[in-house]
Amino acid sequence: MSTATVSHHYSSTGLANRKIAIWAFIGSECMLFVSLISTYLIYKDRSVVGPYPHTPWTDPSTGHVYHAILNIPVTSASTFILLMSSLAMVLALSAVENKGKPQRNLGERILGNSKLWLFMTALLGLGFLGCQAYEFTSFVNEGLTIKTNLFGSTFFTLTGFHGAHVTAGVIWILSMLFIDMKRGLGPSDALNVDIMALYWHFVDVVWVAIFTLVYLIR
Amino acid sequence: MATSVIETIPAHLKPFVPSPIPTTVQTYGTSIWGWITTTDHKKIGALYLFTALFFFLVGGIEAEIIRAQLGGPNRHLVSAETYNQIFTMHGTTMIFLAIMPLSAAFFNFIIPLQIGARDVAFPRLNAFSYWIYLLGGLFISIPILFGHGPNAGWFGYAPLTTKAYSPGINIDFWVVGLQILGISSLAAGFNFITTIINLRAPGMSLMRMPVFTWMAFIVQFMIVLAFPVVTIALFFLLLDRFFGTQFYEVASGGDPLLWQHLFWIFGHPEVYILVLPAFGLVSEVLPTFSKKPLFGYPVMIYSGILIGFLGFGVWAHHMFAVGMGPIADSVFGVTTMLIAIPTGVKIFNWIGTIAQGQFKATSASLFAIGLVSLFTIGGISGVMHSSPPADLQQTDSYFVVAHFHYVLFGGSIMGIFAGIYFYFPKMFGRMMDEKLGKTHFWLTFIAMNLTFFPMHFSGMLGMPRRIYTYDAGQGWEAFNQTSTWGAYLLFVASLFFMYNFFKSLRSGRPAGPNPWGAGTLEWTIPSPPPPYNFAVLPNVTSRYPLWEGKQADIESARINQQSGRSAEELGIVLPYNTIKPFLAAFFLVLMFSGLIVGHWLIFASAAAMVLAFYGWLTSPLEPEHH
Numbered sequence: 001m002s003t004a005t006v007s008h009h010y011s012s013t014g015l016a017n018r019k020i021a022i023w024a025f026i027g028s029e030c031m032l033f034v035s036l037i038s039t040y041l042i043y044k045d046r047s048v049v050g051p052y053p054h055t056p057w058t059d060p061s062t063g064h065v066y067h068a069i070l071n072i073p074v075t076s077a078s079t080f081i082l083l084m085s086s087l088a089m090v091l092a093l094s095a096v097e098n099k100g101k102p103q104r105n106l107g108e109r110i111l112g113n114s115k116l117w118l119f120m121t122a123l124l125g126l127g128f129l130g131c132q133a134y135e136f137t138s139f140v141n142e143g144l145t146i147k148t149n150l151f152g153s154t155f156f157t158l159t160g161f162h163g164a165h166v167t168a169g170v171i172w173i174l175s176m177l178f179i180d181m182k183r184g185l186g187p188s189d190a191l192n193v194d195i196m197a198l199y200w201h202f203v204d205v206v207w208v209a210i211f212t213l214v215y216l217i218r
Numbered sequence: 219m220a221t222s223v224i225e226t227i228p229a230h231l232k233p234f235v236p237s238p239i240p241t242t243v244q245t246y247g248t249s250i251w252g253w254i255t256t257t258d259h260k261k262i263g264a265l266y267l268f269t270a271l272f273f274f275l276v277g278g279i280e281a282e283i284i285r286a287q288l289g290g291p292n293r294h295l296v297s298a299e300t301y302n303q304i305f306t307m308h309g310t311t312m313i314f315l316a317i318m319p320l321s322a323a324f325f326n327f328i329i330p331l332q333i334g335a336r337d338v339a340f341p342r343l344n345a346f347s348y349w350i351y352l353l354g355g356l357f358i359s360i361p362i363l364f365g366h367g368p369n370a371g372w373f374g375y376a377p378l379t380t381k382a383y384s385p386g387i388n389i390d391f392w393v394v395g396l397q398i399l400g401i402s403s404l405a406a407g408f409n410f411i412t413t414i415i416n417l418r419a420p421g422m423s424l425m426r427m428p429v430f431t432w433m434a435f436i437v438q439f440m441i442v443l444a445f446p447v448v449t450i451a452l453f454f455l456l457l458d459r460f461f462g463t464q465f466y467e468v469a470s471g472g473d474p475l476l477w478q479h480l481f482w483i484f485g486h487p488e489v490y491i492l493v494l495p496a497f498g499l500v501s502e503v504l505p506t507f508s509k510k511p512l513f514g515y516p517v518m519i520y521s522g523i524l525i526g527f528l529g530f531g532v533w534a535h536h537m538f539a540v541g542m543g544p545i546a547d548s549v550f551g552v553t554t555m556l557i558a559i560p561t562g563v564k565i566f567n568w569i570g571t572i573a574q575g576q577f578k579a580t581s582a583s584l585f586a587i588g589l590v591s592l593f594t595i596g597g598i599s600g601v602m603h604s605s606p607p608a609d610l611q612q613t614d615s616y617f618v619v620a621h622f623h624y625v626l627f628g629g630s631i632m633g634i635f636a637g638i639y640f641y642f643p644k645m646f647g648r649m650m651d652e653k654l655g656k657t658h659f660w661l662t663f664i665a666m667n668l669t670f671f672p673m674h675f676s677g678m679l680g681m682p683r684r685i686y687t688y689d690a691g692q693g694w695e696a697f698n699q700t701s702t703w704g705a706y707l708l709f710v711a712s713l714f715f716m717y718n719f720f721k722s723l724r725s726g727r728p729a730g731p732n733p734w735g736a737g738t739l740e741w742t743i744p745s746p747p748p749p750y751n752f753a754v755l756p757n758v759t760s761r762y763p764l765w766e767g768k769q770a771d772i773e774s775a776r777i778n779q780q781s782g783r784s785a786e787e788l789g790i791v792l793p794y795n796t797i798k799p800f801l802a803a804f805f806l807v808l809m810f811s812g813l814i815v816g817h818w819l820i821f822a823s824a825a826a827m828v829l830a831f832y833g834w835l836t837s838p839l840e841p842e843h844h
Binding site for chain 1: 339340404407408409411412415416417418419420422442443444445446447449450451453454457461462463464465467469470471472473476480755832
């Protein structure tokens with residue numbers, strides 16, 4: 001656990017207020033994503049027109065054949081990128097917590113570089129968003145928009161909602177990186193990074209659920 | 219009675235000498251800038267109280283128009299379209315803009331005092347919640363003045379609310395307005411959960427926490443878990459209306475029950491979000507005026523928690539009429555019967571509290587008894603709906619209207635009035651007029667039953683909800699006429715309250731720290747409390763520190779009851795006043811209104827909002843402590 005800023009305020013549990021609040025927030029966010037994912041699953045296979053996620057569809061009026069929409073290889077790669085960003089976030093937090101400890105060799109200097117790991121986390125997050133942008137554009141080019149059918153509405157809303165969370169997270173991480181470059185983050189900032197990391201890991205875990213339920217399960 | 223404080227303190231606390239009643243009363247100040255920039259939970263609580271009472275009046279006027287229209291057959295005071303807007307806004311206003319914020323006023327004011335804290339965990343977030351509520355409330359309320367008010371009922375059933383069936387901008391205001399108000403409730407929920415978990419004074423274990431704070435605690439969890447679901451339901455509707463998605467489009471394969479499920483998964487917990495705070499207030503009032511601790515304290519807590527859990531498992535009893543099939547109907551029927559048990563337990567606990575106590579009739583305790591008796595009637599008619607065959611006869615009739623007004627008016631509002639009479643001296647340092655208060659109670663009690671009891675009969679005779687007028691000769695006239703006269707009397711009763719409230723605010727008798735001889739922490743400090751609440755953090759050794767407290771309780775109470783010293787003198791650090799939460803809230807509401815006004819406004823105000831948030835997050839909450 002992080003060595004949180006020692007507040008001069010009294011607290012009943014010894015935990016920082018913000019730590020408790022972020023857990024309450026994450027609990028609330030769970031209900032948000034549960035509602036979105038449930039709706040996606042309830043509406044699965046209910047679209048009256050294609051394109052469909054896992055099966056090709058021939059438009060009866062034009063005879064045009066639409067491929068199965070979901071691109072599993074690309075999304076597997078973007079899932080891997082997002083999971084790696086969580087790893088980078090863990091390293092960023094540990095670097096901030098251990099700031100000021102002696103660094104005896106190159107490996108420790110690299111591991112102790114919070115700017116590097118914050119940058120890596122943001123970069124990987126942006127990589128995930130890039131994949132999503134590519135995915136969305138290619139779906140639209142193939143003929144699936146948010147208005148096309150129930151699959152389009154639920155898919156874009158669910159993954160778009162998640163993408164918005166990743167975007168907010170990237171902005172958060174870049175802001176933290178900005179502070180790190182301006183004045184340097186140290187153990188007294190560990191709580192702030194810790195809270196940001198909790199949010200980031202949560203967004204990652206939600207993606208694992210979405211990837212499994214939307215992409216992998218047919 | 220202000221002069222009898224010394225007698226009302228139990229004999230074994232004789233070493234505790236209450237300070238004399240002050241002759242002057244502190245105020246919160248009249249500077250408008252001071253109110254806009256405040257981060258003090260007491261001032262924010264007062265803002266909630268004034269705003270919510272204003273909206274209560276607005277909702278009340280809407281109710282009077284409804285009753286004037288229905289007072290006799292074939293009346294055309296307002297058109298069918300206007301009537302739709304008025305009943306929609308009556309429900310929306312009373313639920314989201316009156317009862318919830320009235321509860322929030324008490325959460326803000328009372329929770330930190332009851333747990334021995336100097337403020338809530340996030341004072342600026344608290345201000346932010348209030349400003350979102352005020353601006354969102356205006357956003358959703360103003361359109362009706364221009365004939366464009368929301369008009370599909372407070373539950374806004376989709377697909378009825380999709381563009382195909384509601385093409386006007388009326389529903390746009392509703393869907394966007396509720397989305398805004400949800401943010402206020404969620405932000406407050408995180409804040410109070412943290413406050414109650416983390417800011418309890420030394421010795422204030424969970425099982426010593428006053429019951430009001432306990433019920434508030436449960437309510438915050440319900441808010442935090444239920445509001446996201448309606449947020450998503452509203453988000454789908456918003457996308458359908460503004461961006462052409464097909465969530466509620468039946469022709470595209472959409473499920474016409476999707477909205478109903480999502481809405482009621484929120485909507486039924488919401489019912490307990492509305493009533494549990496009132497239960498908490500009554501659980502403070504009745505022990506005080508019976509001069510004995512609450513009967514069955516742990517059972518009271520456990521039953522509250524059980525209501526919180528079961529509240530999430532009964533939603534589909536709002537949907538028996540849609541034909542979910544025998545299995546779903548049976549399951550939700552049974553869970554609905556189950557939830558009556560913990561609620562019934564509470565009723566018996568209150569009766570057990572009054573029994574063999576030295577009950578004293580005051581405005582507060584009479585309103586508390588009003589809740590116990592009237593909520594029971596609403597509870598019983600509620601259990602009647604739990605049986606699907608019976609529900610099919612009653613659903614969408616005035617019988618249901620009677621039922622939920624007995625729980626919301628007879629429960630929530632009676633409890634909140636009890637709370638206002640009880641806590642007014644603590645909030646403003648002055649006593650309310652007891653004679654006017656009791657008149658208010660008796661008029662309200664009589665008028666309330668006169669208004670809502672006949673609705674059971676008109677409903678049983680087949681009168682449907684939400685009709686703007688009806689033909690003569692169906693046997694509904696006498697019942698409707700009675701209801702309408704009752705509603706007029708209810709308005710007269712409210713005038714007594716308003717007069718009393720504002721008169722006492724200005725010239726009520728100074729109250730002193732503990733005018734009722736109550737036992738919990740909030741009564742150990744001056745009224746109104748100084749900005750820092752507690753000069754020393756109390757040491758809590760029991761549930762009622764002023765009644766059964768040990769030396770530690772008495773010591774801290776003795777110090778804390780003395781006012782007059784400033785925070786600087788005591789070396790207590792207080793948060794800065796700041797305009798940033800107001801600005802963030804303002805631009806957030808402006809951003810949402812961009813959906814209706816024009817998309818350029820969304821981006822412009824989103825940028826301004828982000829700036830306000832950055833300014834907020836990068837500026838310190840309070841001066842450095844030395």
